[in-house]
Amino acid sequence: MPVEFYYFNMSPPARAAWVVLEELGIKYEKKMINILAGEQKQDWYKDINPRQMVPALKDGDFCVAESRAVAAYAVSQYGAQQGKQSLYPTDPKKRATVDQHLYISENTVEKVVSYVNMPGVLFRGEDLKEENLCKAKDAVQAIEDTLAKTTFTAGQDFTIADIFYYMAIAFLDLVDFDFTEFKKVAEWRAKIAAKPWHQEVWADNQAKLKEFYASKRGSAGEKK
Ligand SMILES: N[C@@H](CCC(=O)N[C@@H](CS)C(=O)NCC(=O)O)C(=O)O
Structure with missing residues (x-):
């Protein structure tokens, strides 16, 4: 039975886990859960992810949710057979460094999303929060500082x-954030954008999210 991957194409964490499956090159079956239509609230989906969110993965009778846990599981289970173990190394010190950055990336999302104001824009038609621009810049600067020491963020x-x-920082593309002052980050993003899965899995769906975000941004003000 192939791995089943539950996702929504516009969801950034779902796409991050999806990218890992592509990078691994394993066979998997995509199961789209349209969260805009509330499909994640269906009872049967609770068995896949009790939190009723995307992404989630089912491998036989084992289920795992949370994008970072899905990614870590997929590489732990299939990385060696696919010659891709380095995506999530088994050496305890190397793995700890990757884990450290995975946890920090949660905070990166928080900072960036506080500026882009995802829930406010998408669900209440607000604008971005200019007052949080410094938080977003701090988050990008932290990655810039990391990349000053190593080729990739964890080594x-x-x-x-x-x-x-x-x-995490791709949320900033929704508002055409200018990355040019962050030279290392810009180079590193270009390397990732050259990956074979990038256009279909990441960019095409990010364009849809960008269009959706733009259609909602400031719409509450327009109605007044
Ligand atoms: N921390 C979670 C976040 C997942 C998440 O926020 N998923 C959103 C889509 S981006 C979702 O499923 N929302 C549906 C809902 O909240 O009902 C992860 O990294 O997987």
Whole structure:
């Protein structure tokens, strides 16, 4: 039975986990859960993810949710057979460094999302929060500082930490944030954007999210 991957194409964490499956090159079956239509609230989906969110993965009778846990599981289970173990290394110290950055990437998302104001824009038609621009810049600067020391964020190899940082700061593309002052980050993003899965899995769906975000941004003000 192939791995089943539950996702929504516009969801950044779902796309980050999806990218890991592509990078691994394993066979999997995509199961789209349209969260805009509330499909994640269906009772049967509770068995896949009790929190009723995307992404989630089912491998036989084992289920795992939370994008970073999905990514870590997929590489732990299939990385060696696919020659892709370096995405989530088994060496305890190397793995701890990747884990460290995976946890930090949660905070990167928080900072960036506080500026882009995802829930406010998408669900209440607000604008971005200019007052949080410094938080977003701090988050990007932290990645810039990391990349001043190593080729990728957790060392010399491309790992799942890179994918989750990439996802986190890609929220800034929704507002055409200018990355030019962050030279290392811009170079590192270009390397990731050259990956074979990037256009179909990441960019095409990010364009849809960008269009959706733009259609909602400031719409509450327009109605007044
Ligand atoms: N921390 C979670 C966040 C997942 C998440 O926020 N998923 C959103 C889509 S981006 C979702 O499923 N929302 C549906 C809902 O909240 O009902 C992860 O990394 O997987």
